[in-house]
Amino acid sequence: MSDLIRRYGVTITALMCLLVAFWLVMLVIVPNITLFEQSFRPYLPVVDVGGPKDVYSLGNYAKVFDGSIERSFFGIPYMIPVHVMTFGLTIWYSIVVTVACFALAYPLAFFMAKIANPKSLPTLLLLLFIPLWVSEVLRAFAWWIILAFKGPLNALLLAIGAIEAPVRWIVDYDGVVIGLTYTYVLFMLFPIYNAIASLDTNQIEAADDLGAPWWKIHLRIVLPHAKPGIASGCVMVFMLSAGSLLVPSILGSTTSQWFTQTIDQWFKDALDWNTASAYAFILLLLCTIFVSIALKVFKVKLSDIAK
Amino acid sequence: MHKLRMILARLYMGLFLVFMIAPLVVMSGAAFNDNRLPSIVPWKGWTSRWFEAMINDDRMMVAFGNTLVVAVAVAILSVIVGTASAILINSISGRVRTLLYSMMISTILIPGVVIGISTMILWTKMGNAMGTEFFLFNPGLHLSVLGQVSYIAAMVMLLVLARLQSFDAGLEEAALDLGASHAQVLRRILLPYLYPAIGAGAAVAFFQSIENYNVTQFTRGGMDTLTVYVFSMVRSGVTPAINALAFLLIMVTLVLAMIYEINRRRMARVEADREAEARRASALEEAL
Numbered sequence: 001m002s003d004l005i006r007r008y009g010v011t012i013t014a015l016m017c018l019l020v021a022f023w024l025v026m027l028v029i030v031p032n033i034t035l036f037e038q039s040f041r042p043y044l045p046v047v048d049v050g051g052p053k054d055v056y057s058l059g060n061y062a063k064v065f066d067g068s069i070e071r072s073f074f075g076i077p078y079m080i081p082v083h084v085m086t087f088g089l090t091i092w093y094s095i096v097v098t099v100a101c102f103a104l105a106y107p108l109a110f111f112m113a114k115i116a117n118p119k120s121l122p123t124l125l126l127l128l129f130i131p132l133w134v135s136e137v138l139r140a141f142a143w144w145i146i147l148a149f150k151g152p153l154n155a156l157l158l159a160i161g162a163i164e165a166p167v168r169w170i171v172d173y174d175g176v177v178i179g180l181t182y183t184y185v186l187f188m189l190f191p192i193y194n195a196i197a198s199l200d201t202n203q204i205e206a207a208d209d210l211g212a213p214w215w216k217i218h219l220r221i222v223l224p225h226a227k228p229g230i231a232s233g234c235v236m237v238f239m240l241s242a243g244s245l246l247v248p249s250i251l252g253s254t255t256s257q258w259f260t261q262t263i264d265q266w267f268k269d270a271l272d273w274n275t276a277s278a279y280a281f282i283l284l285l286l287c288t289i290f291v292s293i294a295l296k297v298f299k300v301k302l303s304d305i306a307k
Numbered sequence: 308m309h310k311l312r313m314i315l316a317r318l319y320m321g322l323f324l325v326f327m328i329a330p331l332v333v334m335s336g337a338a339f340n341d342n343r344l345p346s347i348v349p350w351k352g353w354t355s356r357w358f359e360a361m362i363n364d365d366r367m368m369v370a371f372g373n374t375l376v377v378a379v380a381v382a383i384l385s386v387i388v389g390t391a392s393a394i395l396i397n398s399i400s401g402r403v404r405t406l407l408y409s410m411m412i413s414t415i416l417i418p419g420v421v422i423g424i425s426t427m428i429l430w431t432k433m434g435n436a437m438g439t440e441f442f443l444f445n446p447g448l449h450l451s452v453l454g455q456v457s458y459i460a461a462m463v464m465l466l467v468l469a470r471l472q473s474f475d476a477g478l479e480e481a482a483l484d485l486g487a488s489h490a491q492v493l494r495r496i497l498l499p500y501l502y503p504a505i506g507a508g509a510a511v512a513f514f515q516s517i518e519n520y521n522v523t524q525f526t527r528g529g530m531d532t533l534t535v536y537v538f539s540m541v542r543s544g545v546t547p548a549i550n551a552l553a554f555l556l557i558m559v560t561l562v563l564a565m566i567y568e569i570n571r572r573r574m575a576r577v578e579a580d581r582e583a584e585a586r587r588a589s590a591l592e593e594a595l
Contacts, residue, residue, distance in 0.1 A: 004398045007479050009489030019391040024407070027457035028414055031425035038428050108323050111316045122571060124320075126564050131327045133560045135518045137534045138553045141541050142330035145337060145346055152333055155348040182330065214312075235416070243418030246520045246534075250541055260420045260521075267525060273428060280421045291416060302409050 032284075039278035060278035083262060083279075090259040091286070093173050094241040097180045098188075101237045102230065104181070105188040109229075110222060113196035114204065132186050140250040143179045144170075147251070175251035176258070180241045187240060188233035195229025196222060231298035235291055242287060259283060331557055338550035345547040360548040367552065370531035374517055377448050377455075377532060381516040382509045384456045389463025389508055390501065396464070397471045412465075414458040419521025426454035427526045446528030454522040459515050463508035470504035 004013045040056040064087075068079040112121065131139065146153050147169035154166040169175060199222065207217045223230075248258035263283065267276035295302060336347040341354035361367060396408055427450060434444020443449060474497070482492050498505075520534045527535060533552075540549055 004395070007398075007476075007483070007489070008493050012489055012493060016391040016395050019388050020395050020407075023388045023392065023457065023460055024410055027426070027453060028410070028417075031429040031457075032417075032421075034429040034432060035421070035425035038432075104323070107316070107319060111320055115313070115316055116320070123568065126568055127324060128327060130557075130560055130564055131331060133514060133564075134331060134553070134557055135534055135537075137520060137537045137541070138334065138549075138556065139330065141537065141549065141553070142334040144541065146330060146333055148346060150348070151346055152348050182326070186327075239416050239418065243420060243521065245420060245524065246538060250538070260418070263420055263424070264524070267424060273424070276424055277428065280418075280424045283418055284421045287416070287418060302412055303405075 035277045036281055038274055039281050041274050043272045043274050060275045061282070063275055064279070064282065083259075086257045086262055087259045087282070087286075089173070089257075090242055091290075093177055094180075094238050097177055097184065097241045098234050098237045100177070100181045101185045101188040102234065104185050105192055105233065106230075109189055109192035109196055109226075110218075112193050113199075114201060128186060128189070136183055137246055137250070139183055140179050140247045143175070143182060144250055147175055147178065170251060170253050171255070172253055173256045175253060176248045176256055179247040179251040180244060183244075183247055184237045184240050187236045191229040191232040191236070192226055193229075195226040199225045227298055228300050231294060231300045234298075235294050238290065238294075239287055242290075243283070334550055335554040335557055337547055338554040340547065343546070345545060345550050357547040357551040360546065361551040361555075364548055366531065367533075367536060367548070370533045370536040373448060373530060374533040377452055377523075378513045378516040380452045381455045381459055382512040384452065385460045385463045385512040386505055386509050388456065388460040389512075390467050390505060392460065392464045393467035393471055394497070396468060411461045414461045417458065419458075419519070420525070422454050422457055423522040423525030426450055426457070426522070446526060448523075448527055448530045448532070450526035450528075451519075451523040451532070454526050455516050455519050459512045462511055462515065463505075466508045466511065467501055467504045470501055474500055 004016070008016075039060055040058065041054060042057060042059055044053055064083045065081045067082050069082050069085070070077055071080055071085065072078070112124065116124065145151055148154075149166055149168055153169065154163070157163045158166065169178070203221055204217055207221055212220070243260060244258070245260040245264060248256065248261055252258065252261070259279070260283070263276050263279045266272050266279060270276075291302075333347055334345075337345045338357050339353050339355070340347055341351045341356070342349070392407075392411060396404060396411070399407075427446060430444050430450055430453070431446065434441065437444070478496050478500075479492050482496050487495070518534065520538065523532050523535055531539075537549055537552070540546075
């Protein structure tokens with residue numbers, strides 16, 4: 001700090017501290033504390049706000065457990081509150097998306113970092129970047145066109161004889177998973193690519209010379225080295241998927257519901273900001289827990305994620 | 308065996324590129340199809356009427372203008388805040404640094420829904436508490452700007468910080484010793500060195516802001532941005548006018564990418580020429 005003052009003087013240093021304080025306090029900490037506080041207040045008519053009925057309670061959180069529906073698991077029926085189920089399915093399908101992204105991105109990242117001609121690499125990266133620059137809503141819309149019942153995908157598959165009748169693609173969570181995977185796969189690709197690119201190729205060649213089969217080279221050398229990149233990619237993809245509102249709304253079917261959509265409905269349709277806050281806080285809390293577990297499992301630090 | 312694996316790897320690479328690019332092609336193609344629903348099958352002939360429909364769509368044009376204003380505001384604010392944070396982070400160490408840095412990074416991971424709702428609640432509550440009708444405390448795009456800055460600033464910070472790490476602080480010492488004022492040191496030495504990172508940060512912030520839906524959706528009040536408008540169109544009564552818009556946006560992206568690529572190739576060639584020159588020169592020197 002004294003170093004800063006010596007270089008840039010008291011005024012500029014103070015100004016910089018003020019800017020950082022504005023960002024972290026006014027835009028991050030205080031809004032989140034307000035959200036937390038608000039989530040314990042009941043939803044009241046305007047005249048009652050601040051009155052005797054405006055007391056803290058866990059009522060908004062308890063709404064998560066309202067309205068059970070019957071489901072069955074391998075033929076065993078059980079009752080589950082509908083919002084708990086939505087939340088569980090959101091987490092589950094976000095994990096599915098994360099795994100799918102990893103499976104798609106890892107071979108490509110390895111190919112780009114170790115096999116592809118270094119001269120053609122920048123062009124390749126640029127080609128991959130183009131979809132990233134086209135906005136998310138348009139990418140989801142593109143898949144909405146492709147996956148439509150009378151859309152190009154069914155027409156193509158019918159034409160080459162792979163299927164005999166048109167397939168309904170947007171059923172249950174299928175459309176959502178396809179859309180999210182397409183939208184976020186690059187957030188998995190680039191961190192893994194960066195991690196593998198820093199691996200010394202000699203190590204792979206040495207293992208190859210000593211007779212290690214290809215899968216063992218990946219398991220024992222490439223994967224451990226790429227671990228920070230993989231952790232970073234997984235955390236990014238999971239958080240983006242679980243927090244996405246656009247893709248589940250556009251590519252969702254009648255039977256799919258994402259947790260963010262539930263929050264959106266409390267906020268926009270029910271106009272109950274307090275319950276929306278409670279739900280948003282649950283999402284934030286669970287995501288934080290997930291990230292902490294992922295960091296523990298992969299043994300990486302939060303500051304490594306950003307690389 | 309090795310050869311087969313190489314072929315498979317290239318095939319996979321090709322398929323992946325098709326997977327990434329094909330949706331954009333399909334979307335662009337639908338803009339020219341004379342069909343009321345946006346699709347490329349069945350093909351009913353070429354038309355340019357969806358482009359006319361797009362230009363005559365006043366709401367879309369207003370939304371487009373709003374998007375640009377928001378994106379520019381977010382870019383400016385994020386660059387200022389992000390650069391200041393990077394300089395601050397770079398010059399402190401120990402526990403405080405770890406704490407501040409982790410807090411900054413974590414803003415990127417907070418779901419947009421949470422940012423949107425919390426920003427909205429904070430500012431409207433503050434307005435209620437003060438009993439003022441001042442525009443800052445009502446829902447609107449200015450709140451979207453504040454919400455977006457809260458995490459986009461972190462991205463700018465990371466870019467600037469990476470560049471700062473290779474900065475030679477001795478330059479500043481020299482300037483100070485030679486009698487430069489504090490403002491001069493900042494303006495003439497540090498900032499010019501950071502300009503490439505600041506430029507990249509501004510571009511990232513601009514595009515992130517255009518993309519943003521989650522934060523905007525909760526804070527916008529009644530105003531539209533392009534993303535929000537396109538979303539509402541897709542949900543209710545979509546026409547290929549959206550595809551016309553998408554086609555134009557993709558074209559802009561392509562042109563920018565091409566300019567970048569041509570520029571890069573020229574630079575690479577210049578670099579190669581210079582190296583060849585240097586090699587020739589040293590060979591000549593040795594011969595003499």
